[in-house]
C-alpha cells in the first residue's frame with residue numbers, strides 16, 4: 001500500500017477529494033499531507049445546502065492533525081468557494097476542521113479532552129501547542145457549547161458569589177441545581193449582574209422557576225423579586241449561609257472572651273477557634289476530652305456554641321409553621337443570652353425569616369453550588385492565575401457548564417461530482 005492510499009484510509013478521504021502528495025520530513029519529524037479535489041465538482045452552499053458550480057478557491061489552509069506515530073502531522077487544503085445566487089460567495093463547511101480553526105476535528109477534540117483533565121500549561125505541552133493556541137481551542141469550545149445550549153430556565157436555581165483573584169473582585173454564578181451546572185457567570189455581585197441572567201428569558205419562562213437558593217444578599221433578592229413571578233415564596237436563603245452568620249457571631253464571642261481572659265493572664269481559649277465552629281459531630285475524637293473540659297467551665301463562648309448548635313435543628317422540620325415555631329423559641333433564647341454578637345445575628349435572621357422557612361417546602365441549598373465552588377477553586381489553582389476575568393469565566397463554563405464542547409464535521413459532504 002502506498003503512502004497516499006494509507007493516509008486516505010486513515011483520514012477517511014473519499015472522492016472527489018484525494019491526496020495529492022505526502023511529504024515526510026525526517027529531520028523535523030513532521031508529515032505534510034496535501035489534499036486536492038478532482039475537476040468537475042459541484043460545491044454546497046453552507047447556508048441553503050444547494051449545490052452550485054465551483055466559484056474559486058480560498059487561500060491554502062493548514063490544519064494540525066493527530067500525530068502519525070511520533071510525527072506532527074499537518075493537512076494542507078485549498079477550500080473551494082461557492083457563489084450562491086441567494087447567499088453570495090461562501091466558504092464551504094470544511095470536512096477537515098472548523099472554519100477559523102487551525103486544527104482538524106480530531107485534533108481539536110483531542111485538545112479539548114486533554115484540557116478537561118489538565119491545566120492549560122500542561123495541555124499546551126502535551127499537545128505541542130502554544131499557550132494561545134490551546135486557550136483559543138478552549139474559547140472556541142465554550143462558544144460552540146453555549147451556542148448549542150438549549151434555551152430554558154432551570155426549575156431550581158442557585159445563585160452564589162465567588163471572589164476572584166486576591167482583593168475583593170466578585171463574580172456572580174447562577175447554577176442549575178438539578179443538573180449541577182453553571183448556567184451563567186457575570187461580573188460583580190450587584191443587582192444588575194443577576195438581572196442580566198434573568199433578562200434572557202420572558203416573564204412566562206421565568207414563571208417556570210420553582211425555587212431560588214441564595215445568600216441573604218439584598219441585590220440578589222431585589223433582582224429575583226423584580227424578575228421571577230411569585231419570588232416571595234420561591235427564594236430560599238441557603239441554610240449554610242444562614243448558619244455562617246451565627247458562626248461568625250460565635251467566633252466574635254470567642255475572640256472577645258479570649259482577649260478578656262488574656263488580660264487576666266489566662267489562655268484557656270488559645271487554639272480553640274475551630275472547636276466552637278465545627279458541628280458537634282465533626283469534632284475530631286482526639287480533641288473531644290479538651291472540648292468536654294472547656295464545656296464544663298462557665299464560658300460565654302460555650303453558651304454561644306450551644307445556641308448555634310441548637311439552631312441547626314430548625315432545618316429538620318417539614319412544615320413552615322413548625323420551623324417558625326422552633327425559631328420563635330430559639331430567638332427568645334438568643335436575644336436573652338446577653339451576648340451582643342449572637343443577639344445581632346438573631347435579629348438579622350428574624351428579618352429574613354420568611355425566606356429561611358421556605359426551605360420546608362423546597363428543600364434546596366447551595367451545597368451543590370459549594371461543590372462547584374470547590375471545583376472552581378481547583379480551576380483557579382490549575383490556571384496559575386488567569387490573565388483576565390474573561391479567561392476565568394471561559395474556564396468556568398468549560399469545566400462546569402455541562403456544555404457540548406466538541407466540534408463536529410458537517411453531516412452533508414460539501415463537494416460532489418457534477419451529475420452525482
Ligand SMILES: [Zn+2]
Nearest residue numbers: 045048084087
Ligand atoms: Zn445558499
